[in-house]
Amino acid sequence: MRIATGVLVSLALAVAAAQAGKTQTVNGLQMTVGGVKLMERAGLRDCPPGTNTVNAVQRPGDQLSVVTVAFKVLPDFKPRPPGTMKRPVATAADGTAYNTSVQFVDVGSVPEYSCDFVYRVPSGTVLKTLQIEDAKFDLSALDK
Amino acid sequence: MEIDRRAFIASLGGPAAVALMDHEAKAEALEHYMEDKLDEMVAAQQPEKFPTVAEIEAQIETRPFRRGTGGVFTGQRGQNVKKLEPMPDKPTLFDYFNLRFAPANHVLQSATRAMKTGMSEEIILACLLHDCVLSLIKPDHGWWGAQLFEPYIPEKSAFAIRYHQTLRFYPDQEAGYEYPDQYYRIFGHDYTPPKYIEDTYKMLKNHKWYMEPRLVTVNDLYAFDPNAKVSIEPFTDIIGRHFKQPKEGLGYDNSSSAHMWRTLARPDNPL
Numbered sequence: 552m553r554i555a556t557g558v559l560v561s562l563a564l565a566v567a568a569a570q571a572g573k574t575q576t577v578n579g580l581q582m583t584v585g586g587v588k589l590m591e592r593a594g595l596r597d598c599p600p601g602t603n604t605v606n607a608v609q610r611p612g613d614q615l616s617v618v619t620v621a622f623k624v625l626p627d628f629k630p631r632p633p634g635t636m637k638r639p640v641a642t643a644a645d646g647t648a649y650n651t652s653v654q655f656v657d658v659g660s661v662p663e664y665s666c667d668f669v670y671r672v673p674s675g676t677v678l679k680t681l682q683i684e685d686a687k688f689d690l691s692a693l694d695k
Numbered sequence: 696m697e698i699d700r701r702a703f704i705a706s707l708g709g710p711a712a713v714a715l716m717d718h719e720a721k722a723e724a725l726e727h728y729m730e731d732k733l734d735e736m737v738a739a740q741q742p743e744k745f746p747t748v749a750e751i752e753a754q755i756e757t758r759p760f761r762r763g764t765g766g767v768f769t770g771q772r773g774q775n776v777k778k779l780e781p782m783p784d785k786p787t788l789f790d791y792f793n794l795r796f797a798p799a800n801h802v803l804q805s806a807t808r809a810m811k812t813g814m815s816e817e818i819i820l821a822c823l824l825h826d827c828v829l830s831l832i833k834p835d836h837g838w839w840g841a842q843l844f845e846p847y848i849p850e851k852s853a854f855a856i857r858y859h860q861t862l863r864f865y866p867d868q869e870a871g872y873e874y875p876d877q878y879y880r881i882f883g884h885d886y887t888p889p890k891y892i893e894d895t896y897k898m899l900k901n902h903k904w905y906m907e908p909r910l911v912t913v914n915d916l917y918a919f920d921p922n923a924k925v926s927i928e929p930f931t932d933i934i935g936r937h938f939k940q941p942k943e944g945l946g947y948d949n950s951s952s953a954h955m956w957r958t959l960a961r962p963d964n965p966l
Binding site: 592595597601605606607608632633634635638649650651652653654656657669671 | 743745808810811812813814866868869871872873874875876877879913
């Protein structure tokens with residue numbers, strides 16, 4: 552019983568560590584959060600970077616928090632129907648969830664790529680987590 | 696600096712072209728590519744100064760035409776207009792795409808993206824048609840566009856075309872729509888939509904079909920790349936299933952918008 556509990560605790564700790572870490576894999580798509588930066592103007596390109604050339608522009612009272620994520624398509628990646636992969640959601644320290652206008656389009660079409668997910672948030676907001684499908688990334692150390 | 700290998704190779708004309716280059720030429724090309732990319736990155740970091748509404752208004756008397764004039768009535772970049780190819784006797788939607796809406800890159804890209812993001816066929820069709828009427832007239836293009844296509848397409852597609860114009864002015868974070876920087880340029884950074892647009896927005900917010908025009912705006916955002924290769928062929932089946940092509944030809948079926956199609960067919964008629 553004690554051993555089983557120990558194994559469970561170890562597993563839980565391993566899962567928590569993986570979730571807090573910067574690299575996670577979902578459905579054969581490896582994702583690594585590179586960083587969070589503030590920009591006055593940010594491109595709303597699709598992910599993988601597509602044809603869009605439209606930008607978001609910072610407005611008074613807002614800031615554009617941009618989370619950079621590197622993607623690698625692994626051999627066990629299985630394509631899913633168009634539109635299945637939802638846009639990543641960022642959560643601030645106060646629990647408020649923010650959506651991005653950047654959308655996944657043909658995620659398996661390029662073996663490796665990097666995407667900038669743009670979040671319009673109130674000035675001074677610090678992002679805490681980023682959720683992509685089942686993967687949750689801890690941004691606390693990155694967004695300062 | 697991170698280099699997108701595929702984009703770099705594509706910029707040189709593809710793998711076959713790269714294979715013909717010696718090492719020195721490749722190194723030089725890479726250097727140029729990186730310089731260009733760096734310039735782009737620096738430009739992207741520069742805060743752009745957007746015009747005011749007053750500045751845009753001040754430009755009115757500097758042009759020989761009004762900004763609302765449809766594309767078939769004006770020359771490209773101030774040049775004279777060109778003679779248009781005549782339309783067939785019984786023109787189809789494809790004929791208008793090829794002979795009057797061409798190159799139609801914007802709507803084709805928009806519909807391509809809608810297809811890639813899993814939109815319904817009604818929305819893909821709406822994306823494909825949403826700005827075609829700009830060839831005829833520009834102000835209130837949502838209403839004009841819906842009127843042009845209404846006799847031939849599903850009600851939801853017409854609704855989406857009519858009201859995408861209104862929703863373009865209102866960001867919707869949940870739906871993934873951001874106010875486009877292009878609107879700061881063309882309307883002015885201090886522009887506020889007129890009351891009828893505000894009233895229409897209030898109506899739409901509570902409408903059961905709110906998401907139909909909203910999804911057109913979501914896909915509208917991403918479609919201004921002049922280099923993207925797109926064609927109408929992938930939409931042949933959707934058009935076949937949802938566009939009621941009149942046997943007399945568009946413009947000759949006595950529909951409520953037949954005269955609009957005829958105007959597009961013969962924009963050089965003096966009366």
